[in-house]
Amino acid sequence: MQRVASQQLEMFIKRDFLDEAHCEALIALIEKQRRPSAISNYNGDDAFRTSETCDLDQADEAVARLEAMLEQMSAIDPRHGEPLQGQRYETGQEFKGHTDYFEPFSAEYEEFCAVAGQRTWTFMIYLNAVEAGGATRFKAIDKTIRPQPGKLVAWNNVYDDGRPNPATIHHAMKVRKGRKYVITKWYRARPWG
Numbered sequence: 001m002q003r004v005a006s007q008q009l010e011m012f013i014k015r016d017f018l019d020e021a022h023c024e025a026l027i028a029l030i031e032k033q034r035r036p037s038a039i040s041n042y043n044g045d046d047a048f049r050t051s052e053t054c055d056l057d058q059a060d061e062a063v064a065r066l067e068a069m070l071e072q073m074s075a076i077d078p079r080h081g082e083p084l085q086g087q088r089y090e091t092g093q094e095f096k097g098h099t100d101y102f103e104p105f106s107a108e109y110e111e112f113c114a115v116a117g118q119r120t121w122t123f124m125i126y127l128n129a130v131e132a133g134g135a136t137r138f139k140a141i142d143k144t145i146r147p148q149p150g151k152l153v154a155w156n157n158v159y160d161d162g163r164p165n166p167a168t169i170h171h172a173m174k175v176r177k178g179r180k181y182v183i184t185k186w187y188r189a190r191p192w193g
């Protein structure tokens with residue numbers, strides 16, 4: 001695990017966290033079962049998040065194995081984890097600049113955080129190399145991360161006191177050529193339920 005140099009944001013990167021066969025198995029699951037991605041606070045921009053999402057099932061061996069690896073790597077209580085998701089971007093698709101935390105005191109916070117509380121850490125794994133585009137850009141810390149199969153990126157969305165860190169804003173940039181697949185794992189301040 002490599003710490004990214006930033007005063008503003010706690011972020012780590014680990015290359016080759018997953019091997020190619022594991023990535024391929026997860027891509028196959030995402031291909032089998034995907035739906036249009038949702039956003040929690042619609043802002044009137046229908047092109048804000050154009051990707052597709054897959055809710056992954058623990059009963060699949062590749063998913064259970066990844067959960068076990070994340071549990072070991074993160075040292076975060078697995079009960080605080082949301083179920084694993086896959087995200088798939090076709091050429092031209094993106095997820096514009098956003099934060100993974102929910103805005104405190106907002107309607108979305110009431111709706112999505114009542115039980116489990118705020119999102120804390122994001123763990124994201126790229127499953128493939130994208131022919132062109134598809135990088136994840138953190139503009140506040142001037143950091144752009146390029147997709148590489150098996151690469152894990154983890155960052156803390158909140159400060160030690162639990163308040164959200166706006167420097168976590170990130171943009172899943174448009175895929176220019178090819179397709180992009182990632183895994184997302186979000187953790188909460190309290191058990192998921």
Ligand SMILES: O=C(O)CCC(=O)C(=O)O
Nearest residue numbers: 087100135136172182184
């Ligand atoms: O696909 C990416 O590069 C980022 C995905 C993301 O930010 C999200 O799903 O919240």
Ligand SMILES: [Fe+2]
Nearest residue numbers: 098099100170
């Ligand atoms: Fe995100």
